[in-house]
Amino acid sequence: MKNYAYVREKSIPPSPPPLIEVGVIGWIRQNLFSSWFNSFLTLFSLYFIFICLIDFIPWAWGGHWNAKSLRECMDLDPNVACFSVLAARWEQLLFGLYPADQYWRPTLTFVFLILSIIPILFPRFFRYFWFSVIYPGLAIWLLWGGSIWSIAIIYIGVIFGVASFTVLSKGVIRSTSVNLTLSIVITLLFFLFLSSTLTEFLSYLIPISLPFVESLRMGGFTLSLIVGISGIVASFPIGILLALGRQSNLPIIKMICVGFIEFIRGVPLITLLFVASVLLNYFLPPGTNFDIVLRVVIMVTLFSAAYMAEVIRGGLAGLPLGQHEASASLGLTYWQSQRLIIMPQALKISIPGIVNTFIGLFKDTTLVSIISLRDPIGLASTIRADTKWNGIYWELYVAIGLMFFIVCFGMSQYSQYLERKLQTDK
Amino acid sequence: MSENNSAEKIDKAKMNITDEVAIRISEMNKWFGTFHVLRDINLEVKRGERIVVCGPSGSGKSTLIRCINRLEEHQKGSIVVDGTELTTDLKNIDKIRSEVGMVFQHFNLFPHLTTLENCTLAPIWVRETPEKEAKEIAMEMLEKVKIPEQANKYPGQLSGGQQQRVAIARSLCMKPRIMLFDEVTSALDPEMIKEVLDTMIQLAEEGMTMICVTHEMGFARQVADRVIFMDEGQIVEQNEPESFFNNPQSERTKLFLSQILGH
Ligand SMILES: Nc1ncnc2c1ncn2[C@@H]1O[C@H](COP(=O)(O)OP(=O)(O)OP(=O)(O)O)[C@@H](O)[C@H]1O
Ligand SMILES: [Mg+2]
Numbered sequence: 185m186k187n188y189a190y191v192r193e194k195s196i197p198p199s200p201p202p203l204i205e206v207g208v209i210g211w212i213r214q215n216l217f218s219s220w221f222n223s224f225l226t227l228f229s230l231y232f233i234f235i236c237l238i239d240f241i242p243w244a245w246g247g248h249w250n251a252k253s254l255r256e257c258m259d260l261d262p263n264v265a266c267f268s269v270l271a272a273r274w275e276q277l278l279f280g281l282y283p284a285d286q287y288w289r290p291t292l293t294f295v296f297l298i299l300s301i302i303p304i305l306f307p308r309f310f311r312y313f314w315f316s317v318i319y320p321g322l323a324i325w326l327l328w329g330g331s332i333w334s335i336a337i338i339y340i341g342v343i344f345g346v347a348s349f350t351v352l353s354k355g356v357i358r359s360t361s362v363n364l365t366l367s368i369v370i371t372l373l374f375f376l377f378l379s380s381t382l383t384e385f386l387s388y389l390i391p392i393s394l395p396f397v398e399s400l401r402m403g404g405f406t407l408s409l410i411v412g413i414s415g416i417v418a419s420f421p422i423g424i425l426l427a428l429g430r431q432s433n434l435p436i437i438k439m440i441c442v443g444f445i446e447f448i449r450g451v452p453l454i455t456l457l458f459v460a461s462v463l464l465n466y467f468l469p470p471g472t473n474f475d476i477v478l479r480v481v482i483m484v485t486l487f488s489a490a491y492m493a494e495v496i497r498g499g500l501a502g503l504p505l506g507q508h509e510a511s512a513s514l515g516l517t518y519w520q521s522q523r524l525i526i527m528p529q530a531l532k533i534s535i536p537g538i539v540n541t542f543i544g545l546f547k548d549t550t551l552v553s554i555i556s557l558r559d560p561i562g563l564a565s566t567i568r569a570d571t572k573w574n575g576i577y578w579e580l581y582v583a584i585g586l587m588f589f590i591v592c593f594g595m596s597q598y599s600q601y602l603e604r605k606l607q608t609d610k
Numbered sequence: 611m612s613e614n615n616s617a618e619k620i621d622k623a624k625m626n627i628t629d630e631v632a633i634r635i636s637e638m639n640k641w642f643g644t645f646h647v648l649r650d651i652n653l654e655v656k657r658g659e660r661i662v663v664c665g666p667s668g669s670g671k672s673t674l675i676r677c678i679n680r681l682e683e684h685q686k687g688s689i690v691v692d693g694t695e696l697t698t699d700l701k702n703i704d705k706i707r708s709e710v711g712m713v714f715q716h717f718n719l720f721p722h723l724t725t726l727e728n729c730t731l732a733p734i735w736v737r738e739t740p741e742k743e744a745k746e747i748a749m750e751m752l753e754k755v756k757i758p759e760q761a762n763k764y765p766g767q768l769s770g771g772q773q774q775r776v777a778i779a780r781s782l783c784m785k786p787r788i789m790l791f792d793e794v795t796s797a798l799d800p801e802m803i804k805e806v807l808d809t810m811i812q813l814a815e816e817g818m819t820m821i822c823v824t825h826e827m828g829f830a831r832q833v834a835d836r837v838i839f840m841d842e843g844q845i846v847e848q849n850e851p852e853s854f855f856n857n858p859q860s861e862r863t864k865l866f867l868s869q870i871l872g873h
Binding site: 504506507509510511512513514515516517520524525528529532606608609 | 679681700704705707708709710711712714716718719720721722731732735736764765766767780781784
């Protein structure tokens with residue numbers, strides 16, 4: 185027998201792992217002071233945080249809220265914050281030039297916004313999704329006013345179109361594409377010939393309307409939310425279609441998508457916004473009143489759709505070819521396999537990139553101040569032009585920064601929650 | 611490779627081959643760019659017949675069976691599956707794909723869906739089976755492959771052998787008339803190969819029409835009605851398993867068999 189030959193005769197019973205240091209002290213020692221270098225980093229970071237806060241906290245904590253002007257603040261105590269500007273102008277920062285007696289409208293729109301995104305964010309509440317569907321129309325009506333029927337007619341038209349499609353599908357024509365084309369034509373005819381009469385009739389029958397507020401009065405954080413949320417909601421599906429188009433086998437579609445994406449990505453957003461505010465007027469027939477907020481929303485949407493497309497393309501490229509083959513071999517059509525197999529996985533991979541694009545878009549809405557729309561940044565300049573508040577910087581920008589931070593941080597937290605929830609391999 | 615199954619002979623008499631033609635491939639040619647992968651393939655598969663395809667790597671075995679459900683497009687000749695010819699007509703392609711099941715080397719389960727959802731997806735969306743019924747069929751198939759208890763797990767939580775059996779169950783849920791297997795055991799550890807092969811043997815006993823690309827020669831001897839040997843894109847030899855293994859005619863077949871059986 186070789187001398188390394190060996191047979192185990194007694195098996196070793198399992199025993200609990202050795203005790204490691206527990207409690208607060210143990211944690212601190214393990215994580216903050218495990219080596220001299222780690223200890224140095226810990227102390228240095230603590231010192232850094234200390235010098236950052238040592239001035240800021242007394243400055244912010246002792247800030248004045250009730251002064252009438254910057255001068256008055258300075259007279260009280262020049263070394264602390266003068267938040268009085270916020271107290272005096274908070275309504276403008278939130279609502280821009282919106283008529284003061286109508287502030288309840290943007291407020292209600294905001295409350296409804298929160299209610300309408302809950303069913304989308306949390307599947308548990310998906311049965312309230314109908315509210316998310318009505319919300320865009322409701323928000324437009326609340327913010328801009330006018331007759332409720334001028335918005336509702338769009339929904340009526342769409343329902344009408346869907347209904348005609350359902351009826352056609354039950355009828356003699358078997359082909360889905362023919363039925364789809366027919367029902368789209370019917371819907372267009374509805375909007376061309378029937379809708380205006382019907383709107384008038386309904387407004388006469390059940391007159392519900394709000395005072396009209398023009399777009400130039402929209403401003404403040406309300407404007408940021410209008411542009412940001414519309415941009416996010418619209419750019420997502422467009423981005424998906426562009427990403428699919430870029431991978432398409434049809435050369436024309438592929439060319440259009442690649443051209444669009446590359447063009448938009450190569451141009452600064454500012455340029456697009458100038459096009460929206462100035463140049464578009466040259467191209468549109470004179471006298472057309474193409475709403476400025478709508479123009480900006482379209483530009484912002486196109487801009488982030490191009491980025492979105494590239495992010496999603498990354499996700500699509502990350503999927504193994506086998507997924508396409510498996511779904512094809514089961515007989516799923518192209519669109520079924522995109523919707524049920526490919527997109528859910530590609531989007532899951534791209535969540536961090538998608539949310540990144542959303543956050544970028546939301547912050548980029550502040551650029552509209554350059555084309556003299558009154559978003560919070562634009563308003564900050566207006567406020568500082570006021571003799572009473574001339575010379576104020578920090579307090580305004582800290583407040584604006586905080587508002588954006590809350591929204592963006594919320595998005596980032598949600599994306600992390602979603603990633604954890606969608607994890608299926610543990 | 612593993613010979614261990616040949617001991618337990620299954621009763622081939624039970625598995626009757628009909629005269630009905632399930633697949634007819636005639637004068638089929640395919641190129642990848644300028645590379646001629648498949649050359650003049652002629653093959654007729656009867657309903658209920660079990661065919662094993664073998665051959666060296668790169669000989670075009672996968673390409674051949676992927677042409678049958680149009681994962682690859684052939685350029686010359688014709689393929690008729692269940693009386694429907696494969697042309698560019700998408701309707702025909704979808705119809706054939708829903709009647710031909712395919713199992714892949716790397717399982718290709720949908721990782722974002724549970725085992726049960728993997729199985730019910732296609733019946734619900736392609737066959738428009740009501741969800742409840744689709745679930746019943748899925749459970750029945752999962753029981754057949756002996757993993758009903760894994761129904762609510764995700765593929766990432768299963769072993770390779772279990773995943774491959776789910777993949778088989780997923781295909782079976784579409785009630786296919788023909789099954790294609792592309793080296794379904796070659797990504798598995800030895801102890802898992804048997805559980806997958808057993809599932810396939812069971813299917814064979816039930817009379818399923820099967821084309822299996824495999825190097826499991828034990829399996830071939832046990833269930834195949836016909837063994838096809840391919841090399842350089844051509845069918846070089848085909849015969850019933852006994853004669854194929856004991857008395858190969860072509861030099862290339864002999865060489866291949868000696869390499870794979872290791873004598
Ligand atoms: N999409 C493709 N484009 C170009 N060449 C390809 C493609 N797919 C396969 N080939 C080539 O075609 C030949 C046949 O491939 P195939 O996958 O059918 O071989 P196989 O017999 O299945 O081999 P293996 O046993 O390794 O799976 C190989 O030389 C391969 O390189
Ligand atoms: Mg292969």
